[in-house]
Amino acid sequence: MLEKPRQRLACLLAVACLGGLTAACGFPPVNTEAVAVYAKFAALKGKSRHDQLVDAAKAEGQLVIYVTNTAIEKKIVPAFEKEYGIDVAVYRATTEQVRGRILQEAGAHRVLNDVVETKDSEMAILGGQGLIAPYESDIAGTIPAEAKTDDMVGAYYIATLPIHNVRLVQPGQLPPDLAGYADPKWRGKVAVDQGDFNWYEDVYNYYTKQKGMSDHDFAAMMKGVAKNFRVVDGHVSNTTLLQAGDFPVFLSDFLQYVPSRAKDLSFQPAMEPVTLQILGADPMKGAAHPAAALLFCDFYLTEAQKYLHDAGYIPTNPAAIPGYQPRLPEGTDFVYDDWRTLASDRGNAWQEAWSNLLKGKDPVLPR
Amino acid sequence: MTQTLLDRPPAGHDPGPGPGMLRRVLARVEAKHVVVAVVVLLLGYLVLVPLGFLLWRTFVADDGSAGLGGFARAFPNDSDTWAMIGNTLAFAFGSMVVSMVIGGGFAYLAERTDVPFRRLLSLSALIPLIIPAILYAPAWIFLGSSNIGLLNNVTGFLFGIRPFDVYSVWGMIWVQSLHSAPIVFLLLSAAFRAADPSMEEAARVAGLGRWRVLTRITLPMVKPALAGAALIVFVQSLEVFEIPTFLGLSGGHYVLTSKLYYLYQEYPTDYQAIGAIGIGLLVIACVGVWLAGRAGGSLRESGTISGKAFRPRREKLGRGKWVAALFVLGYFVLAVVLPLLILLYSSLLKNYEQPSLQALGDLNLDNYRTLFGDSGIIHSFEHTVVVAVCAATAAMVLSAVASWVVVRTRSSGRRLLDALAFSPLVIPGLVFGVALAVVYLRTSLPIYGTLVILFIAYTTRFIPYGMRYAGAALSTVSAELEESAHVSGARWFETMRRVLLPLAAPGLIGGWVYILIVSFRELQSSILLYTPGKEVLSVTIFQEYQDGNTTLVSAIGVVLVVVLTVLVVISQLIAARRGVRNQ
Numbered sequence: 001m002l003e004k005p006r007q008r009l010a011c012l013l014a015v016a017c018l019g020g021l022t023a024a025c026g027f028p029p030v031n032t033e034a035v036a037v038y039a040k041f042a043a044l045k046g047k048s049r050h051d052q053l054v055d056a057a058k059a060e061g062q063l064v065i066y067v068t069n070t071a072i073e074k075k076i077v078p079a080f081e082k083e084y085g086i087d088v089a090v091y092r093a094t095t096e097q098v099r100g101r102i103l104q105e106a107g108a109h110r111v112l113n114d115v116v117e118t119k120d121s122e123m124a125i126l127g128g129q130g131l132i133a134p135y136e137s138d139i140a141g142t143i144p145a146e147a148k149t150d151d152m153v154g155a156y157y158i159a160t161l162p163i164h165n166v167r168l169v170q171p172g173q174l175p176p177d178l179a180g181y182a183d184p185k186w187r188g189k190v191a192v193d194q195g196d197f198n199w200y201e202d203v204y205n206y207y208t209k210q211k212g213m214s215d216h217d218f219a220a221m222m223k224g225v226a227k228n229f230r231v232v233d234g235h236v237s238n239t240t241l242l243q244a245g246d247f248p249v250f251l252s253d254f255l256q257y258v259p260s261r262a263k264d265l266s267f268q269p270a271m272e273p274v275t276l277q278i279l280g281a282d283p284m285k286g287a288a289h290p291a292a293a294l295l296f297c298d299f300y301l302t303e304a305q306k307y308l309h310d311a312g313y314i315p316t317n318p319a320a321i322p323g324y325q326p327r328l329p330e331g332t333d334f335v336y337d338d339w340r341t342l343a344s345d346r347g348n349a350w351q352e353a354w355s356n357l358l359k360g361k362d363p364v365l366p367r
Numbered sequence: 368m369t370q371t372l373l374d375r376p377p378a379g380h381d382p383g384p385g386p387g388m389l390r391r392v393l394a395r396v397e398a399k400h401v402v403v404a405v406v407v408l409l410l411g412y413l414v415l416v417p418l419g420f421l422l423w424r425t426f427v428a429d430d431g432s433a434g435l436g437g438f439a440r441a442f443p444n445d446s447d448t449w450a451m452i453g454n455t456l457a458f459a460f461g462s463m464v465v466s467m468v469i470g471g472g473f474a475y476l477a478e479r480t481d482v483p484f485r486r487l488l489s490l491s492a493l494i495p496l497i498i499p500a501i502l503y504a505p506a507w508i509f510l511g512s513s514n515i516g517l518l519n520n521v522t523g524f525l526f527g528i529r530p531f532d533v534y535s536v537w538g539m540i541w542v543q544s545l546h547s548a549p550i551v552f553l554l555l556s557a558a559f560r561a562a563d564p565s566m567e568e569a570a571r572v573a574g575l576g577r578w579r580v581l582t583r584i585t586l587p588m589v590k591p592a593l594a595g596a597a598l599i600v601f602v603q604s605l606e607v608f609e610i611p612t613f614l615g616l617s618g619g620h621y622v623l624t625s626k627l628y629y630l631y632q633e634y635p636t637d638y639q640a641i642g643a644i645g646i647g648l649l650v651i652a653c654v655g656v657w658l659a660g661r662a663g664g665s666l667r668e669s670g671t672i673s674g675k676a677f678r679p680r681r682e683k684l685g686r687g688k689w690v691a692a693l694f695v696l697g698y699f700v701l702a703v704v705l706p707l708l709i710l711l712y713s714s715l716l717k718n719y720e721q722p723s724l725q726a727l728g729d730l731n732l733d734n735y736r737t738l739f740g741d742s743g744i745i746h747s748f749e750h751t752v753v754v755a756v757c758a759a760t761a762a763m764v765l766s767a768v769a770s771w772v773v774v775r776t777r778s779s780g781r782r783l784l785d786a787l788a789f790s791p792l793v794i795p796g797l798v799f800g801v802a803l804a805v806v807y808l809r810t811s812l813p814i815y816g817t818l819v820i821l822f823i824a825y826t827t828r829f830i831p832y833g834m835r836y837a838g839a840a841l842s843t844v845s846a847e848l849e850e851s852a853h854v855s856g857a858r859w860f861e862t863m864r865r866v867l868l869p870l871a872a873p874g875l876i877g878g879w880v881y882i883l884i885v886s887f888r889e890l891q892s893s894i895l896l897y898t899p900g901k902e903v904l905s906v907t908i909f910q911e912y913q914d915g916n917t918t919l920v921s922a923i924g925v926v927l928v929v930v931l932t933v934l935v936v937i938s939q940l941i942a943a944r945r946g947v948r949n950q
Binding site (some may be wrong): 090091093097107231233236237351 | 743801809
């Protein structure tokens with residue numbers, strides 16, 4: 001039984017606690033000096049830059065990275081920590097979740113990560129908000145121009161292409177091009193992911209801009225193929241179902257989900273177009289550990305390339321991998337993600353067009 | 368229920384000397400007033416933060432202008448919208464009916480009849496809940512897919528037919544019902560166990576048949592629990608994301624949550640439209656609350672545990688006993704054995720392959736070696752235990768007091784309190800995560816970026832479950848027991864501690880166990896709120912799944928089933944030792 005003074009005290013405490021919960025003040029300030037650190041190291045080159053950067057990064061001692069790549073946590077981060085003795089904390093989620101988290105934190109004037117690792121169109125969104133710093137170093141000069149966007153020096157590509165189960169379909173039974181999947185014998189057997197509107201736009205660009213097909217013909221072809229679609233959600237889970245034999249072909253699957261020695265899955269012969277998303281890491285403008293952030297970005301474009309390759313991605317700097325052997329044959333026709341469009345309002349229009357196609361509605365192209 | 372002494376000031380209570388109204392008011396304040404006030408304030412704070420965010424983002428645009436534009440964008444007037452609403456309602460209603468029949472039927476058999484294998488039913492209520500949601504739907508694809516389903520393979524081999532199709536609406540309803548039936552079973556078991564059978568016995572003596580006793584006496588006695596369970600599974604089915612996504616998409620069965628996630632992928636994110644869907648779900652849930660109130664009565668139904676001792680008498684099923692036993696065994700096999708076997712089998716493989724002699728040769732323990740050697744997985748398990756135990760305890764403490772207000776007092780705000788405590792159930796996890804992040808990013812207290820934010824998220828999200836358990840448990844205890852204690856001089860605190868809580872303990876412990884288990888599964892808010900280095904198990908499972916390590920995730924699922932089952936049994940043993948009635 002509570003005594004009366006205690007009761008009153010309890011009341012006061014309860015009110016005080018609730019008031020305290022809603023209080024807003026006293027955050028650590030966003031590091032405005034990070035940009036100066038980036039500028040300092042951008043002016044340096046070669047071994048001198050690297051040595052000074054390592055010293056500065058070690059003095060910072062830690063790093064927080066927000067990533068989407070599945071290979072980072074188990075291979076790349078341990079290798080980085082081992083080489084430089086810097087503790088790395090990793091937040092990993094989908095590209096939309098990473099973007100949402102950074103924008104929410106920025107909305108509260110807080111920058112809690114040093115590096116963001118994501119895909120081209122998402123990086124363009126973050127760049128548009130002025131949240132990331134351009135990555136500048138002499139390493140960037142070794143990366144091919146097609147792997148660079150306005151906001152990022154890409155570290156690897158994700159290749160999207162049809163993958164099939166060899167127990168259910170033999171290479172000779174596969175159609176040579178996309179239009180071949182309009183045959184009624186493929187009804188319900190061709191899986192596509194409901195989120196792959198970027199792939200749809202890439203395919204549109206390939207057929208209309210490279211092959212000269214009209215919008216009308218493209219729409220008619222895709223409507224024919226879409227009648228046979230089996231709409232799924234999630235590349236990983238549905239690659240498992242593809243492997244288990246639930247359906248024979250996953251039209252918009254990712255290359256990295258086919259292990260080098262996969263028993264039942266194959267992407268060969270690779271049907272064109274093979275589309276590529278560019279992914280990479282950028283330092284944050286308000287990073288608390290800017291030198292460590294830069295060092296990680298360097299690492300991502302050099303030593304980490306072999307881990308990215310091992311994980312099934314296509315590295316942008318294969319020269320950093322001794323004895324590199326590409327998984328896709330030389331001369332494969334690639335189409336790069338139109339990240340500028342995808343990061344703009346037109347990106348939502350493509351998402352809607354893709355959704356219409358999957359539901360059998362019009363229009364199947366953005367107006 | 369009539370006015371009780373509990374609502375009046377204690378007899379002979381002297382307001383004390385001294386001038387001034389404030390002094391007289393303070394003098395009348397009792398422990399119960401302080402406790403209730405603190406709980407109501409806390410509960411209001413926890414619930415109103417995400418709810419306020421939902422309302423604010425729905426009706427106020429980014430430029431500060433108010434409007435209903437989000438509704439127009441979320442629900443355009445076309446056939447798709449109506450089909451989506453129709454699918455959502457059909458799925459939720461179908462899942463509610465099937466899970467009520469399964470969970471309610473088995474709760475009745477377990478508590479009120481002499482059906483054999485009763486303990487299997489308790490396991491059937493537990494294990495489908497523990498298996499990670501991310502694995503439960505795929506496990507059913509491996510069982511019920513028309514192409515590769517094991518069940519179809521068996522019927523195809525034996526009878527030449529493949530009748531099961533998990534990708535249909537019925538498949539979705541079935542899998543969701545298996546997921547929801549446990550809470551129906553747990554809620555109704557507690558209610559059946561606590562209900563005095565003397566009225567049923569009197570009815571039988573008076574010559575009423577089995578069916579009439581069931582419909583006229585037994586079911587009305589547990590109306591609050593029935594209504595609460597139906598409401599919870601209905602709303603749960605409205606909000607669920609994984610099952611319609613895994614099983615409904617290929618057949619074009621889009622539901623409201625599919626649209627919600629579709630909108631979340633867009634940039635700029637249309638939070639007004641997302642909020643509008645949240646409000647849409649809330650409106651459907653409110654209709655559900657109203658219907659449940661009309662159909663089942665409120666939580667304030669008269670109590671059935673009285674001062675008289677009773678021993679529930681189990682009805683003899685006679686020849687029907689073995690038919691019922693077959694149903695119990697069949698359900699146990701379908702809901703527990705088959706999904707668990709598929710998980711176990713998958714956990715012993717490097718990559719999933721259909722069962723065959725060749726596959727048997729590939730079985731190994733590598734996933735278990737990886738699991739126990741991975742400090743990240745072990746740490747995430749530890750974090751989850753801490754957060755889940757704290758959240759389950761906090762949610763049940765808050766729920767017990769709030770339910771007492773709803774069930775026992777005539778306070779004018781009790782219905783509002785009940786509705787308030789129920790509303791988190793229908794706020795989608797995604798909106799919940801965003802709301803908490805936005806709010807706690809702006810506070811200087813160390814909440815965002817720590818496990819505390821997950822504790823707050825879980826406590827708030829699972830209070831509705833706690834309220835149903837606590838409400839059902841308290842409403843079955845007659846108010847006359849508290850009145851007797853009060854008349855005998857016991858203060859409110861003592862009455863709660865020595866009379867009400869021990870009698871309601873089975874239901875309260877049931878609620879604690881349920882929240883503990885669902886906390887292990889929670890992913891939708893966790894993935895948005897977790898902190899680097901402080902992952903919880905659901906996030907680790909999701910990440911391993913994203914890495915393509917589905918068979919490792921199966922191994923985690925198997926270990927989780929074992930560990931949580933042990934944890935639940937221990938908690939029940941402790942409760943039994945402390946003198947409360949054993950579950």
